Amino acid sequence: MTELTIDEKFAAEQKQADADHHKPTAGAMTGHIVSNHFLLNIKLHQLKWFIKGANAENYKTVLNQTIAENNVWYEKIAEELLDEGELPPSTMKEYSEYAMIEEAGQNKYMKPGDMLQTIVDDFNTDNMFVTRAIKLAEKEDRPFMAQVLIQLLGFNNHQIRIYQALLGKNAREGFEEEDDEDFD
Secondary structure (H helix, E strand, O other): OOOOOHHHHHHHHHHHHHHHHHOOOHHHHHHHHHHHHHHHHHHHHHHHHHOOOOOHHHHHHHHHHHHHHHHHHHHHHHHHHHHOOOOOOOOHHHHHHHOOOOOOHHHHHOOHHHHHHHHHHHHHHHHHHHHHHHHHHHHOOOHHHHHHHHHHHHHHHHHHHHHHHHOOOOOOOOOOOOOHHHHO
């Protein structure tokens, strides 16, 4: 049996990742989540460094807490992928391709409220991937992966509530009600 070269191993990984993203799996969705949280870390730092105004120091305290907790989740989700025999994204190119959170240099010039709103929007975007990954993990009979993702959903929802409160809103205020037509 011939052992694959490093380049052949990486090519096989990329081929499998491409296949997994065209027919989504729990692992592929969770790869998006890892990428989202990596990019979110960068964005949280950007806002912390550039937020201004009378409440800036209070906002920085909250941002620092979110950064610390987000880093724990970033590691936990990547480790869960490894535990499940999956490969988390590990390069800037992969993070850029798989993240669905947007970032921009212009964010540093936003008003504080607009900056905080981007964080709410980012966690809400991530939740779309988390909820899909939970369903896929359950379908694929990966109970521990589903359990970890459910806990991540709780973290994300808590962050949404915190940032919504800083904006003077209730946790789900401003979000469209989902699945209304399912109750007709």
